[in-house]
Amino acid sequence: MQSQTRPPQAEPATARGAHPLEPLFHPRTIAVVGASPEGNAGYEFVRKIQAYGFKGRIYPVNPKGEPVLGLPGYPSISAIPDEVDFVIFASPAATVPAAMEECAAKGVKLAHLFTARLSETGVPELAALERRIVEIARRGGVRILGSNGMGLYYPKEGISFRANYPKEPGDVAFLSQSGGNAWEFVYRAALRGLRFSKVISYGNACDLNEADYLEYLAEDPETRVITAYIEGVRSGRRFVEALNRAARAKPVVILKGGRTKAGARATASHTASLAGDHQVWEGLLRQAGALGAESLEELQDLAVALRFFPKPRGRRVAALGGGGGGSVAAADACDEAGFVLPRLPRDIVEELKQLIPATWMMISNPIDNSAIGNPRATSRLQELAFRHEAFDFVLLELGVDAAYEDDRGVERTHQTVGRLIELQRETGRPTAFIVRSGDAGEEWRRNAVNRDREMLVQAGLPVFPDMRRATRALGRVLRYWEERDNETAS
Amino acid sequence: MQSQTRPPQAEPATARGAHPLEPLFHPRTIAVVGASPEGNAGYEFVRKIQAYGFKGRIYPVNPKGEPVLGLPGYPSISAIPDEVDFVIFASPAATVPAAMEECAAKGVKLAHLFTARLSETGVPELAALERRIVEIARRGGVRILGSNGMGLYYPKEGISFRANYPKEPGDVAFLSQSGGNAWEFVYRAALRGLRFSKVISYGNACDLNEADYLEYLAEDPETRVITAYIEGVRSGRRFVEALNRAARAKPVVILKGGRTKAGARATASHTASLAGDHQVWEGLLRQAGALGAESLEELQDLAVALRFFPKPRGRRVAALGGGGGGSVAAADACDEAGFVLPRLPRDIVEELKQLIPATWMMISNPIDNSAIGNPRATSRLQELAFRHEAFDFVLLELGVDAAYEDDRGVERTHQTVGRLIELQRETGRPTAFIVRSGDAGEEWRRNAVNRDREMLVQAGLPVFPDMRRATRALGRVLRYWEERDNETAS
Numbered sequence: 001m002q003s004q005t006r007p008p009q010a011e012p013a014t015a016r017g018a019h020p021l022e023p024l025f026h027p028r029t030i031a032v033v034g035a036s037p038e039g040n041a042g043y044e045f046v047r048k049i050q051a052y053g054f055k056g057r058i059y060p061v062n063p064k065g066e067p068v069l070g071l072p073g074y075p076s077i078s079a080i081p082d083e084v085d086f087v088i089f090a091s092p093a094a095t096v097p098a099a100m101e102e103c104a105a106k107g108v109k110l111a112h113l114f115t116a117r118l119s120e121t122g123v124p125e126l127a128a129l130e131r132r133i134v135e136i137a138r139r140g141g142v143r144i145l146g147s148n149g150m151g152l153y154y155p156k157e158g159i160s161f162r163a164n165y166p167k168e169p170g171d172v173a174f175l176s177q178s179g180g181n182a183w184e185f186v187y188r189a190a191l192r193g194l195r196f197s198k199v200i201s202y203g204n205a206c207d208l209n210e211a212d213y214l215e216y217l218a219e220d221p222e223t224r225v226i227t228a229y230i231e232g233v234r235s236g237r238r239f240v241e242a243l244n245r246a247a248r249a250k251p252v253v254i255l256k257g258g259r260t261k262a263g264a265r266a267t268a269s270h271t272a273s274l275a276g277d278h279q280v281w282e283g284l285l286r287q288a289g290a291l292g293a294e295s296l297e298e299l300q301d302l303a304v305a306l307r308f309f310p311k312p313r314g315r316r317v318a319a320l321g322g323g324g325g326g327s328v329a330a331a332d333a334c335d336e337a338g339f340v341l342p343r344l345p346r347d348i349v350e351e352l353k354q355l356i357p358a359t360w361m362m363i364s365n366p367i368d369n370s371a372i373g374n375p376r377a378t379s380r381l382q383e384l385a386f387r388h389e390a391f392d393f394v395l396l397e398l399g400v401d402a403a404y405e406d407d408r409g410v411e412r413t414h415q416t417v418g419r420l421i422e423l424q425r426e427t428g429r430p431t432a433f434i435v436r437s438g439d440a441g442e443e444w445r446r447n448a449v450n451r452d453r454e455m456l457v458q459a460g461l462p463v464f465p466d467m468r469r470a471t472r473a474l475g476r477v478l479r480y481w482e483e484r485d486n487e488t489a490s
Numbered sequence: 491m492q493s494q495t496r497p498p499q500a501e502p503a504t505a506r507g508a509h510p511l512e513p514l515f516h517p518r519t520i521a522v523v524g525a526s527p528e529g530n531a532g533y534e535f536v537r538k539i540q541a542y543g544f545k546g547r548i549y550p551v552n553p554k555g556e557p558v559l560g561l562p563g564y565p566s567i568s569a570i571p572d573e574v575d576f577v578i579f580a581s582p583a584a585t586v587p588a589a590m591e592e593c594a595a596k597g598v599k600l601a602h603l604f605t606a607r608l609s610e611t612g613v614p615e616l617a618a619l620e621r622r623i624v625e626i627a628r629r630g631g632v633r634i635l636g637s638n639g640m641g642l643y644y645p646k647e648g649i650s651f652r653a654n655y656p657k658e659p660g661d662v663a664f665l666s667q668s669g670g671n672a673w674e675f676v677y678r679a680a681l682r683g684l685r686f687s688k689v690i691s692y693g694n695a696c697d698l699n700e701a702d703y704l705e706y707l708a709e710d711p712e713t714r715v716i717t718a719y720i721e722g723v724r725s726g727r728r729f730v731e732a733l734n735r736a737a738r739a740k741p742v743v744i745l746k747g748g749r750t751k752a753g754a755r756a757t758a759s760h761t762a763s764l765a766g767d768h769q770v771w772e773g774l775l776r777q778a779g780a781l782g783a784e785s786l787e788e789l790q791d792l793a794v795a796l797r798f799f800p801k802p803r804g805r806r807v808a809a810l811g812g813g814g815g816g817s818v819a820a821a822d823a824c825d826e827a828g829f830v831l832p833r834l835p836r837d838i839v840e841e842l843k844q845l846i847p848a849t850w851m852m853i854s855n856p857i858d859n860s861a862i863g864n865p866r867a868t869s870r871l872q873e874l875a876f877r878h879e880a881f882d883f884v885l886l887e888l889g890v891d892a893a894y895e896d897d898r899g900v901e902r903t904h905q906t907v908g909r910l911i912e913l914q915r916e917t918g919r920p921t922a923f924i925v926r927s928g929d930a931g932e933e934w935r936r937n938a939v940n941r942d943r944e945m946l947v948q949a950g951l952p953v954f955p956d957m958r959r960a961t962r963a964l965g966r967v968l969r970y971w972e973e974r975d976n977e978t979a980s
Contacts (some may be wrong), residue, residue, distance in 0.1 A: 257818035260825035323670020328747035335750035440619020
């Protein structure tokens with residue numbers, strides 16, 4: 001099956017069953033070409049890989065063979081007295097061909113060209129230089145990641161291009177044609193609890209491209225959700241095949257850069273990509289059963305929903321936590337997302353009549369927190385949202401201003417959040433939290449909001465920054481699960 | 491002119507030229523009915539008005555006439571040995587009619603019914619009680635704000651329903667049928683620099699309603715922008731007249747609660763409102779030349795744009811600050827908002843050739859920060875964005891993760907922000923900043939982002955939390971200004 005759709009230019013599998021790219025991502029040794037002891041981009045790569053706890057050996061390469069960060073340096077790849085599996089190029093483009101010849105001679109498997117200013121410049125000589133580098137690599141059996149990308153963040157192997165990324169591995173993969181988007185996405189997504197199997201920032205895709213990576217991630221047992229930022233596709237047919245295969249295997253969410261004319265012009269100077277027609281793109285995604293995102297924010301939201309929101313039995317939601325206006329907004333947002341807001345069932349109403357005889361008739365779903373006016377009734381309603389069979393899932397909103405008004409509010413909210421986490425854990429009911437940004441004038445308030453959001457995230461719960469972002473992402477993911485079920489059933 | 495369109499039920503103007511509601515908002519004395527010394531909702535009103543620096547006299551009223559927060563208390567309105575202009579009711583609904591009779595006898599001008607559980611309960615007896623209260627008030631010449639609302643935040647008069655609101659007055663008015671939305675909106679909007687003339691949280695609108703307030707705010711010289719959250723309209727014809735008049739006088743932005751069936755059901759139990767057909771609503775807004783918002787976030791964004799983004803000469807934008815992927819996203823967002831992204835003019839390109847001979851050809855508009863690779867060229871491009879006649883306005887993005895990577899990044903970014911504020915001040919070019927949320931795992935980073943956002947806000951600049959929210963709001967406001975110009979011209 002696999003060989004049937006495998007493209008001719010891919011390397012043969014080294015081990016039966018393993019994808020041909022698999023060995024490239026498990027280097028025992030890494031050389032960094034262009035790592036100077038004075039601190040430059042190459043130095044930073046050495047520093048980060050070292051700090052990340054890479055278990056293998058690291059070899060800095062610079063013209064004088066000077067040591068970097070306590071590691072002996074070498075004047076060239078060929079001077080390294082060891083096998084070299086992975087080479088990171090942070091050296092000027094003009095010097096790459098000669099060094100790539102040495103990589104080929106040395107049996108290097110994967111070269112990451114952080115080196116940029118090649119085809120994306122639009123200068124014919126530099127595009128030709130890129131082609132020459134690729135030819136040398138192909139002839140020598142070296143695959144190239146890049147050019148003009150941040151390369152690899154693979155926490156399990158201790159490889160990272162960023163100092164502040166989580167050390168724990170996860171099961172979300174991110175493919176990105178933009179290094180800046182990789183930075184921002186991983187950083188924001190990590191705050192919301194996502195952890196990564198592999199992040200591949202591949203820039204111009206001069207050799208390995210989005211189709212290769214997608215194919216690989218489709219089979220990668222470490223990856224459960226594939227996310228991607230793509231500006232252009234190098235080979236349409238191979239990409240469509242890879243997309244279809246990946247989307248059959250696991251959820252795939254893609255943010256396409258260059259939806260508009262102006263955006264397409266920008267992709268050309270960024271990664272020398274042809275953005276293509278956006279309607280065609282949307283059709284491809286739909287046919288493959290992949291999800292499209294319209295912004296880096298939506299890409300996060302969809303990944304959070306796919307990863308932390310278990311498939312509910314149905315679309316009946318209990319929404320609570322907002323005041324009167326917040327409840328109306330929640331109702332509008334839920335309705336627009338295609339959720340069902342069941343009226344409170346008779347037994348809940350009967351219980352409310354006992355608990356809050358003066359206000360029971362004002363409580364409906366969404367449950368207006370401000371109308372309850374009784375902490376015992378509030379807790380009981382929260383409990384019923386998690387336990388009652390009238391609901392399939394729960395949306396819980398924390399209002400920052402009201403909840404964190406003062407010290408008492410901070411402590412009360414913190415305790416409530418703890419209790420809600422317990423309830424969710426006990427009942428297993430699919431739940432999403434809306435926690436608005438902790439941006440605030442007061443430091444104590446920023447810290448308090450952050451503490452509670454972290455507690456929710458650490459409990460493995462999906463957190464969204466506003467109601468509409470939550471319902472949009474959850475609505476799309478619900479539909480995604482439902483469509484998958486229908487396909488399986490038919 | 492004014493009397494011609496004034497509705498029959500409105501009071502006659504007390505002073506020639508002043509709106510009949512004007513005297514209601516300048517009380518010399520405030521009584522709070524239901525303020526207990528032990529601390530309840532009435533106590534909180536006394537505390538907040540006191541803390542706000544209300545210049546007049548405050549009279550707590552409770553059954554035993556006990557003092558509250560150092561102020562002598564009285565057992566009833568009639569027992570107060572002074573004129574009473576404004577009464578806040580935080581007492582149970584059943585006790586209101588008798589007290590309202592006393593208000594009438596005392597010559598009270600405005601009664602705010604924080605008291606709830608009236609018509610919004612849907613209970614016929616309680617709806618009848620509300621009607622009786624209104625009748626007593628009308629007969630006695632007392633107007634009612636509420637029931638079931640937070641009442642008045644009028645910083646200039648030292649009146650507030652919230653402890654942490656800014657003390658400085660501003661020129662944005664907010665009318666809200668939801669107290670919770672008033673809390674959240676003022677809190678968030680204040681963080682983005684908006685200050686308020688009057689905020690009126692009016693709940694069920696049992697006497698004074700959205701038409702009265704809109705009419706008043708249309709004429710209010712303290713108000714330059716009117717924002718509102720409305721769930722339902724009490725009198726369609728009067729509202730349409732008031733809306734048209736207000737929108738002719740100044741920008742009006744309205745968030746309508748209850749767009750959907752589920753939302754409309756929620757408005758009924760919140761403020762006993764009939765939400766009406768949403769398409770009809772949108773038609774009304776369009777015809778009046780008012781702006782609709784779809785969420786509390788968009789309401790903020792539009793108010794920020796209207797208040798802090800001066801009308802540019804045209805639609806030609808210079809977008810900068812993002813990396814490669816950010817620049818593509820900016821291009822897509824600008825295109826979708828109908829902005830024009832001019833290519834860099836020849837003289838800028840010539841200068842770039844000198845400054846960055848190796849990368850000049852990769853720099854276009856949006857300007858990819860990561861491709862410049864030279865701080866002097868970065869500053870120069872920023873300066874040209876503000877000065878060059880090829881552009882009408884500037885969009886500037888600060889990436890949180892990259893900009894605030896470490897101590898050095900924090901200081902560098904802080905200095906850059908200071909320099910950009912200077913440039914904007916000097917050139918007067920319309921500018922908007924995109925500063926992502928400072929939510930972060932590290933306290934130092936939260937503080938650093940907050941410091942820079944505050945600096946921008948204090949400089950009177952519009953700040954948006956992401957690129958698409960910025961371009962959507964700015965695009966709509968640009969169109970709004972253009973349409974106004976066309977009307978004036980024709």
